[in-house]
Amino acid sequence: MNKIFYSLLALLALGLGSCQRETGLTNVQTSETTTDHLIIKEVFYAGHAMIRTPSTSYDGGYTPFPGGGGYGDDTDSDSPSEESTDPATTTSTRAASLAKRFYTRVDNDQYITIYNPSKQTLYLDSLAIVTNQIDPRIIFEFAPGDNFVNSYYGVNSIMCFPGKGHDFPVKPGQTIVIVNHAVDHAKDYEKYLDDNGENLKEYEGIDQFLDLSKADFEWSPSTDKNNNPNVPDLTPITPNRAFSTISEAVGLALVRLPWSPATFAEFAKRNPEADKKAKVKNPIHYINVTNTDFADFVAVEIPFGKVIDCMTICPRRRFLMKPSKLDKGFLGVAEENFSTYNNENLLKVMGLSLQRKFDGKGFVDTDNTTLDFEVKPASLSRPKAADKPAEKPAK
Secondary structure, rough: EEEEEEEEHHHHHHHHHOOOOOOOOOOOOOOOOOOOOOOEEEOOOOOOOEOOOOEEEEEOOOOOOOOOOOOOOOOEOOOOOOOOOOOOOHHHHHHHHHOOEEEEEOOOOOOEEOOOOOOOOOOOOEEEEEOOOOOOOOEEEEEEEOOOOOOOEEEEEEEEEEEEEEOOEOOOEEEEEEEEEOOOOHHHHHHHHHHOOOOOHHHHHHHHOOOOOOOOOOOOOOOHHHHHHOOOOOOOOOHHHOOOOOOOOOOEEEEEOOHHHHHOOOOOOOHHHHHHHHHHOOOOEEEEEEOOOOOOOOEEEEOEEEHHEEEEEEOOOOOOOOOOOOOOOOEEOOOOOOOOOOOOHOOOOOOOOEEEEOOOOOOOOOOOOHHHEEEEEEOOOOHHOOOOOOOOOOO
């Protein structure tokens, strides 16, 4: 009898140690079970490749974004070589040397989709999209007591949904689209180039930039020139907690805020390092990193019970560290960092997104990004990009 009793206690302890979500239940969902919370359905962060072939009449250095667009880096399709000083070098030869193709990653059309797989209406009010402080490509070592991976979800950015309780419902089976800028990015970028006196015939790939003008929310600030005033905005809980783009290596989560923005603003006025030394309770923690290569940082504590859904994005050959114990896996649209892809190779990974798997009966939700998601062409792609094959994942 005693053996049975202690065996039951051991099983109970194992259950309590499992990954906890907002419901307080272990979240291992398949099509055979019912998911009762919102899920992250898709994340498109790669962007698209813009290709420019300057005309032979082009004179001067290449500027991919006239006026300083700040959209990304360009790569040259040819290796640079010293210009010939031979008098026999003709104008046509010099013109031919200018017939290069420049590849640039443009990621202004990023988006996230949230889906309601339950049988009841759920609400976005009081929820937020957050990013984890840990870059999964890096192994961080912490001072004793500062490693939060198994203690809470350590957050950097916090973007809050609007609403006061029941203003933004998500009906059963409904997908919500949250974007950087709620505009038609192809038209917007063509206008940008035209306004700067560029020859649009020199550019390829812009026609694949996404039309996100009908999105449900956008996270760009209302002061941004590309912000759509007709689309509700996510707002940072404090000005320094905003994010502008989705990184290629980041923990991403949908959470229920454990405090109001006003309460958090009061915490933000305090000095986290001083509070830590004085042992004053503050959800904004000063984290001491003991690796000599990395600086200390601040992480906002989101209790595991307030995390509704999370995932880990990381290039498939660069993963080193889990941002949180809540996610047992990771996935990226590319094998390596985007910066390592140049020329035509960039085209292989652009236009792809991470999409939650559907097993024929429902969306898979096992708290493991590796198993729950797959790499596919972005679901909101324009028709020409829809048939693009995904890069084969690493085994």
